[in-house]
Amino acid sequence: MAVEVVMPKLGMSMKEGTVSVWNKKVGEAVDKGESIASINSEKIEMEIESPAEGTVLDIKVSEGEGVPPGTVICYIGEANEQIEKKKEKEEKQKTAGKRIKISPAARKIAEGANVDIKTLEGTGPGGRITKADVLKALPDQQKQQTNEAEDPPVSMMRKTIASRMTESLQNSAQLTLTMKADVTKLTDLQHQLNETAKTRYDTKLTITDFAARAATLSLLEHPGMNSMYQDSRVTVFEHVHLGIAAALDHGLAVPVVRHAERLPLIELAKKIKWYGQKAREGKLLHDEIEGSTFTITNLGAYGVEHFTPILNPPETGILGVGKMYEAPVYKEGELCKSAILPLSLTFDHRALDGAPAAAFLAAVKNYLEDPAAILL
Known part of the structure; x- marks a missing residue:
């Protein structure tokens, strides 16, 4: 039959x-x-x-x-x-x-x-x-x-992305702040940890993983960024459901790592990679792309440094991570070669003012420049 x-x-x-x-x-x-x-x-x-x-x-x-x-x-x-x-x-x-x-x-x-x-x-x-x-x-x-x-039909995914991005720009007051983090110590630590991470956990730590952990810790310190503005009210979340933007051949997906605040760095890294793999294989479920409270997007692999991320509604903030590059920096009177990571934070000015948004971004920068604090 x-x-x-x-x-x-x-x-x-x-x-x-x-x-x-x-x-x-x-x-x-x-x-x-x-x-x-x-x-x-x-x-x-x-x-x-x-x-x-x-x-x-x-x-x-x-x-x-x-x-x-x-x-x-x-x-x-x-x-x-x-x-x-x-x-x-x-x-x-x-x-x-x-x-x-x-x-x-x-x-x-x-x-x-x-x-x-x-x-x-x-x-x-x-x-x-x-x-x-x-x-x-x-x-x-x-x-x-x-x-x-006849033009080729637009996929449902593309229609949804177009609708949500238009809605985001029309229904929020978006402003983008930029900073640069000196991640020289972080890259050294990354190289030291990756051999153990590969042997013990069968994974590796990326810049996105460190940025995700730094953002999570910073959201706990600055909860105003971990919020949404709806119906003339600001709702602040106690949990961090972290959205990680994943570029696909046919569009974009944002899988959500729930309760990122409960995960140590290595577990957070494993979750990010697991969801990224599911996204590329087209196996994400609707429940796995809903409910994020803050999003991170990384365009460094495409050679982009600073950019202007668009908010993932109804979130208050989204952190953009750019391409890391080397630059000469004076440290204690001496000229040194440093690794610089560009950061771009777009936030909804209806929910948060510029000063607390800048304080949040500075906290992310500080964690990335003092990576031992990410591990402790």
């Missing part, structure tokens, strides 16, 4: 998932656990694995089409197996006489080509008209022109 593959529910708040790309076509064989499609929802993109060995019998959701969790997106079974259509017929009967269901992409094409959608038969879930249904109704010449003129 054919197996249904459904759109998964990746978290309590997920309302819709979109098929980004199908890795298999109808009639192709698949192994159990093999990736058959990529889906995305808000800030998450992940691979869908086949629940069984067999053949792709039918694909119900087109690329770029969004459907609610639990919707059947394809069937897998034995070659030439007939799929039970009873559920689909019942769904179409229920939707008879109601509003026409059509995907946004399909509606746009239909309107541009003056196609009466009432004349179309939807092949999507619940009789929904898909882009493929509209294109099928067009003459060949018009179909080719439509395909050539």
Whole structure:
């Protein structure tokens, strides 16, 4: 009997998932656990694995089409197996006489080509008209022109990032402060600890790990930065749920290390790497990207020094870490070569004034310049 593959529910708040790309076509064989499609929802993109060995019998959701969790997106079974259509017929009967269901992409094409959608038969879930249904109704010449003129669909992740960043800039009073930390001692300590960290914990300590620990300790000392401004009130958090921005090929994810204040440096480093790996593999859940109270983003690997991070709403602050570089510095009257780490702090001026924000950033700088304090 054919197996249904459904759109998964990746978290309590997920309302819709979109098929980004199908890795298999109808009639192709698949192994159990093999990736058959990529889906995305808000800030998450992940691979869908086949629940069984067999053949792709039918694909119900087109690329770029969004459907609610639990919707059947394809069937897998034995070659030439007939799929039970009873559920689909019942769904179409229920939707008879109601509003026409059509995907946004399909509606746009239909309107541009003056196609009466009432004349179309939807092949999507619940009789929904898909882009493929509209294109099928067009003459060949018009179909080719439509395909050539159509822009590629924007992923759900990109739409969410665009919406949240626009909301962030429009609904907060953002200001960015910059400082430079002399991390010469920190880099020496990092080299000393990494051999032990690799041997004992199978991990290594990065600048991001030290910055995350320094920020966490500084948030405990300056709790006004560990807050949010909503409904004309400032809510200060006792816990530190640290968001760590992770760049992906198709967007950006911010997994959250919960209760970072309870974690020593090595455990914090392991958590950051674990979530980063999950983000790159597309295995983050919605619950793992929600609830952060402060965020760190590092663009040092791209050669960027100071920059202006955009707040991750509704947080009050976000710390940007730039590329470390060497510079001559006078120390006790002598010119020395030092390692300099640029820091950029964007904060919401509605929740916090410039002086306490600067005090927080100075605390981060002091921890990075006195790394022994991070360990104790």
